[in-house]
Amino acid sequence: MESTHHTHPLIVIGAGAAGLMTAIHAGRGGVQGVLALDGSRAIGIKILVAGGGRCNVTHHSVHERDFAGSTPASIRRVLNRFTATHCVQFFADLGVELKQEDTGKLFPVTDDAHTVLDALLRAARQAGVQLRHPQRVQNVQVLPSGEFQIHSDGTVLRADRVVLATGGRSLPKSGSDGAGLAIATSLGHSLTPHMIPSLVPLLLHEGHWLRSLSGVSAPVELKIVSGQGKRLHSCRGAMLCTHFGISGPVTLDISRHWTLHQAQDASSRLQANFLPDMTEESVDRWLLAGTGRTVLSRLRESFPDRLAKGLLAEAAIDADATTQGIDRTLRRELVRTLTALELPVVGDRGFIHAEATAGGVPLKEIHLETMESRVHRGLYVVGEILDVDGRIGGFNFQWAWSSGFVAGTAVAKRVAESRA
Ligand SMILES: Cc1cc2nc3c(=O)[nH]c(=O)nc-3n(C[C@H](O)[C@H](O)[C@H](O)COP(=O)(O)OP(=O)(O)OC[C@H]3O[C@@H](n4cnc5c(N)ncnc54)[C@H](O)[C@@H]3O)c2cc1C
Structure with missing residues (x-):
């Protein structure tokens, strides 16, 4: 068992994106002997x-409106300290050139995530960070001296400062299984009342016709409407039909909002608008303008064949009918199907298939200029364990880089001040 006599200046628990970023900046800032522990056999799985x-x-443009959780103003304060521009420069300095795609997302020019992870691990080594894994932390105690005592797989370690960078609960096989959340609460932090999967595919009830269109994708607007028909939230993007229900960027983006609205109001509903740039009246006119053509051929102009047939069947319209051959009532039903198709969601695919976690340690419990806990001096909290989750597009990593940068530089400053 490692002696407890040695006190590390900084122990980072969790060596994912946020933990590595913190450790690198603490090391670069002059903190000697930064130790990063990770419970996972393989580092950086996510x-x-x-x-x-x-x-x-x-993402080329990062704004607090791309995130949910805590408050926009508190999220902005952290993002502003280490922006997307800083991120591009940081990786360029590590030899990782990023390229921007049409969607605004930034990827390494190699199109290989190993480039990113290898560069971070190299930077950590160069900054003098010692990385130990698999080394899982079971609990953290605060000693009367103010030092932290860390119990980890049979060893007891001591540190002046601890960073909790253990992630949320998504993809638990990566090592982020929520154990860090229990450590946070044992140290006196609270958690949001909700802790739910974010960026997760949604399940439609068995037998729903969209489930038979697995692989078909279409640009849609998904909207959550209250029982009274009030629009509560909406997102646009590609929806992908799968054998269990719906996925694709727009589904992932709306999933956490759907779950939270459902919890508050079970009568709220999810609807798909397949022609979001048109009003109901203009859809009706568009249908009628297809003179002498079948409705199916009209729909095929905008939708894949299987989806066009499914939409017609849902509206109980004969695919061979001409656009003028269907009466007003049926046409109105088709317009409703095209612009407000009810999606009977029965749940989501859970943390195993989620890309992020909505909920966590509230930002109001954190000093945002340092990411230091308001509960314990010397305790820092970064990354997805916090109550911040981004939409699809690189925003969750940006949060990890920004919060890790703030914590790492703050620790370095504090250590330098204590030496002076
Ligand atoms: C499939 C998938 C795809 C994604 N794609 C993207 C994307 O392209 N762009 C984007 O921005 N975001 C993406 N995300 C989200 C992004 O990966 C996370 O938001 C981000 O990794 C969070 O970083 P983190 O460091 O806070 O936590 P994590 O990356 O989860 O790291 C936490 C680390 O802590 C360790 N740990 C946990 N508990 C303990 C313990 N008790 N003791 C020791 N170690 C512990 C874990 O092993 C893990 O290594 C994706 C997520 C998934 C699941």
Whole structure:
């Protein structure tokens, strides 16, 4: 068992994106002997699986409105300290050039997430960071001296400062299984009342016709409407039909909002608008303008064949009918199907398939200029364990880089001041 006599200046618990970023900046700032512990056998699993193995490092335009959780103003304060521009420069300095895609997402030019992880690990080594894994932390105690005592796989370590960078609960096999959340509460932090999967596919009830269109994708607007029909939230983007329900960027983006609205109002509903740039009247006119053509051929102009047939069947319209051949009532039903198709969601695919976690340690419990806990001096909290989650596009990593930068530089400053 390691002696407890040695007190590390800084122990970072969790060596994912946020933990590595913190450790690198603490080390670069002059903190000697930074120790990073990670419970996982393989380091940086989420970086490697991100963006389909290409790692969507950040987005060309990052704004607090791209995030949910805590408050926009508190999220902005952290993002402003280490922006997307800083991120591009940081990786360029590590030899990782990023390229921007049409969607605004930034990926390494190699299209290989290993480039990102290797560069971070190299930077950590160069900054003098010692990385130990697999070394899982079971609990953290605060000693009367103010030092931290860390119990980890049979060893007891001491540190002047501790960074909690253990992630949320998404993709638990990566090592982020929520154990860090229990450590945070044991140290006196609270958690949001909700702790739910974010960026997660949604399940439609068995037998729903969209489930038979697996692989079909279409640009839509998804909207959450209250039982009284009031629009509560909406997102636009590609929706992908799958054998269990719906996925694709727009589904992932709306999923956490859907779950939270459902919890508050079980009568709220999810609807898909397949023609979001048109009003109901203009859809009706568009249908009628297809003179002499079948409705199916009209719909095929805008939708894949299987989806066009499914939409017609849903509206109980014969695919061979001409656009003028269907009466007003049926046409109105088709317009409703095209612009406000009810999606009977019965749940989501859970943390195993989620890309992020909504909920966590509230930012109001953190000093945002340092990421230091308001509960314990010397305790810092960064990354996805906090109550901040971004939409699809590189925003979750940007949060990890920004919060890690703020914590790492703050620790370095504090250590330098204590030496002076
Ligand atoms: C499939 C998938 C794809 C994604 N793609 C993208 C993308 O392209 N772009 C984007 O911006 N975001 C993406 N994300 C989200 C992004 O990966 C996370 O938001 C980000 O990794 C969070 O960083 P973190 O350092 O806070 O936590 P994590 O990356 O989860 O790291 C936490 C680390 O802490 C360790 N740990 C946990 N508990 C303990 C303990 N008790 N003791 C020791 N170690 C512990 C874990 O092993 C883990 O290594 C994706 C997520 C998933 C699941």
